[in-house]
Amino acid sequence: ERPLKDTIHVSKLLFFLFRKTSAGYNLTNLFVGSEGTLGIITEATLRLYGIPESTTVLVCSFPTIDSAVTSTVEMLQAGVPVARVEFLDDLSLEAANKYSHLSYPVLPTLFIELTGSPQSVEEQTEIVGSIVKDNGCSEFTWEEEPERRSKLWKARHDWWYAGLALKPGAKGYATDVCVPISKLPQVLLETKEELMSSPILAPIIGHVGDGNFHSMLLVSNDEELSIAKQLAINMARRALKVGGTCTGEHGIGRGKMTLLEEEYGPTGIQVMKNIKQSLDPNGIMNPGKIIHIQS
């Protein structure tokens, strides 16, 4: 069999308008997330979802991280079709209040978005309300107005800049792990404890409905950077230990190549290497990322 030419056109492979297929190998999902190491995506078709009839965002403050995360797990177990549920720790709230001119309690907090028909949103709000109250939620507010909801989500999306503003001059070192939901309370608590006992200021946020969370490690000098790198490795290993992954969203790049080896073991890495070499025999696609290939 002849090897592929240096340049292949893969855009066709990703131009899927149907909802399911079992035609051959799933090349779309192989290329998505491959960080340009297998080919270049030149065209993508997005599936759109309708804007829900009604939307409410709840803001719930909790006495502890555990009570916030346990509430999330219970909502999912109760089958509430939560549209978004975002966790922010006390430091993140402090940062958001200052940066985005809000005045929420500086406590572990959930932003919960509920969508659907007005009736269904009301029903979901009742169930969620009763779950968070049972878990000790101390303040429970909601926003229905589009402008006020946008302000809230903007504050959440400005988290990175709000965090940086906590320590002027510092840079952020991002972490990104994902664990089985059932392990999330334990892993998040252990992480917070380790961060608190370190000299590094580090707000935490999480897409907790997915078991995915991030911290930004604020570092001002080389010494702090090297501590931050070790903290990030510890976080990833803590995730791997409970059957999680070293990266939920950010990818491997150069920084997590060793962690990827720990996550997949030699066989998994060998499978990835073989795929890489079969599709990029000359090693020209984003070389040096994801897996080590001897050149």
Next chain:
Amino acid sequence: ERPLKDTIHVSKLLFFLFRKTSAGYNLTNLFVGSEGTLGIITEATLRLYGIPESTTVLVCSFPTIDSAVTSTVEMLQAGVPVARVEFLDDLSLEAANKYSHLSYPVLPTLFIELTGSPQSVEEQTEIVGSIVKDNGCSEFTWEEEPERRSKLWKARHDWWYAGLALKPGAKGYATDVCVPISKLPQVLLETKEELMSSPILAPIIGHVGDGNFHSMLLVSNDEELSIAKQLAINMARRALKVGGTCTGEHGIGRGKMTLLEEEYGPTGIQVMKNIKQSLDPNGIMNPGKIIHIQS
């Protein structure tokens, strides 16, 4: 780099308990659907979903295929979170009535399952009811009792045997295409017309919420088999022409290798070949399936 050994252990790769990851190549989705041509799955972890609080199944009879499928498209566009929506054509209803002792009108029909809280199911039922009535639905019944719902779904799942019973002694030749939802009414109509004008008896059912449908071509002899094979190829090509896929669920196996080539073109097939050869250099994993490899 050394080639993989003949036997590799891939079970580890599929043992994912977290909800998302961006760690390296998506090997899970590469192996799922690869029909044993890349490796053998020895262990799988299933994610379970809760049983909804309330469930209703609606049975809606329509004057035409078009009105049934258009109703489906409109339900999805209206954002109704339909749990299942199954289409059965008139022949399928005739078969189901006889085989499963039912007495529904012999017309194009939708079985629609709605789930959620009792309030939400009621609300969904109202919206769906108004959509199907606007599309000329002539008979609209629903089942809430678990036993009666089970009887209905059993009739749907017995479709294959009910179809075979329409023509004693015949065998069934299955087809399986999937198209973009917006193209489904047109493709389904053209397919029904071609089947009606052929000498082959062929009930149609569809997982229409996915744009996926099947017909079973009832054949009693070699002449009918060769007509059926051509009808199946025409159906697949009709799907490809509108941006669909030649198989939504059943896979490629040996029978659809040429259609896979038409669907992906030479570049896509070459990518699949390279992957196959890199993971199974000796060609021992379910050889002769999905893609032609010269040995």
